[in-house]
Amino acid sequence: MNTHASAPERLIWLLAALVAFGPLSIDLYLPALPAIAANLHAPVGLIQLTIGGFLGGFCLGMLLYGPLSDRYGRRPVLLFGISLYLLASLACMLAASGEQLVALRVIQGIGGGAGSVLGRAMVRDLFPLARAAQVLSTLHLVTMIAPLLAPLLGGLLLQWAGWRSLFLALTIFAALILLRVALRLPETHPPAQRHSAGLANAFLAYRSVLACRHSLGYLLALGLTFGAMFAYITGSPFVYIHYFGVPAQHYGWLFGLNIVAVIAFTWLNKRLAIHSNADTLLQWQTGAIAVAGAALWLAGAGSLTAVVLPLLVSVGLTGSVGANCMARLLQQHASRAGAAMALAASGQFAAGMLASAAVARLHDGTPAAMCLVIALCGTGAWLSLQLQRLATPASSATSTPM
Secondary structure, rough: OOOOOOOOOOHHHHHHHHHHHHHHHHHHHHHHHHHHHHOOOOHHHHHHHHHHHHHHHHHHHHHHHHHHHHOOOOOHHHHHHHHHHHHHHHHHHHOHHHHHHHHHHHHHHHHHHHHHHHHHHHHHHHHHHHHHHHHHHOOOHHHHHHHHHHHHHHHHHHHHHHHHHHHHHHHHHHHHHHHHHHHOOOOOOOOHHHHOOOOHHHHHHHHHHHHHHHHHHHHHHHHHHHHHHHHHHHHHHHEEEEEHHOOOHHHHHHHHHHEEEEEEEEHHHHHOOOOOOOOHHHHHHHHHHHHHHHHHHHHOOOOHHHHHHHHHHOOOHHHHHHHHEEEHHHHOOOHHHHHHHHHHHHHHHHHHHHHHHHHHHHHOOOOOOHHHHHHHHHHHHHHHHHHHHOOOOOOOOOOOOO
């Protein structure tokens, strides 16, 4: 690893902006989903697919950019990805139909995946291990704050200038970051550290991680809890704004409650992890998500409160489950840490895409689709860990170098 201990601290905020591509692209335009459907004369379910389409492209992009950057360097791959994102964002602003918007969001997601995966990879290139952990914590905080602020900003832009202004804002953001990367960000992965077989080795590592049955419980729990969160992201604008009559400009406040819950539960998880192992915490956390999901499904259509309160648990625990699952995966696959994390992250977004698509497909004008998918994902996450316990204890699993 290239450890530039004297790397300028100003680069941290640029790296943070790179990992913000994902949450900004998803959360900024959430309050505008009903308005987009009305303006484009498109079915609600079709417009909801713009979220799943973005997630699918984002997932694919992350799987591709890591190995490509190992072989060709970070800068050219990052510049390509941001440029693709910029052009797709501009095209989204000009979309004339729901079908066009879905297709363009897929392309936008492919471009945006570069910032998410390479921002983190560059931290490993630039900083020694101890400092890298601190920087990655800062980047994680950004991914929590961005979803909190983005819907609030999106609601204001929607009210002042219409839904197309949201994609203009993303275009301007991408242009500024592209300029900053081109002028200020050096290549962090020099030719001496690259290898011509990078792509082949990366895919072999993916296969090796998947072949370890002890990892599947963690990967499934990680993906399904993330899927529950994206079922909420997809369905909540219509549930809150259309079904319960919440003003679009106030949607961000309700959305922000869940981000606050994520931050609070993540802080609590760090405290509990000092005295409890990750597997014990995961059992309690996925159990709580399953119970909250069941409560949401049984009573969610009754009142706004019956939706909001269970979601504080279902969505709030997502970050804690993710951290504990990734910690166990890293422990099992120390020699394949990069591949394990890329597979875990892309699996999260793949599950998010499927859950989002399910909510869109089952939408019937009530909270039922969102509540059902969240309940199924929560129960599935808990069951995946119970099934894992029937196998050989995960702690006995070892990962051999490739």
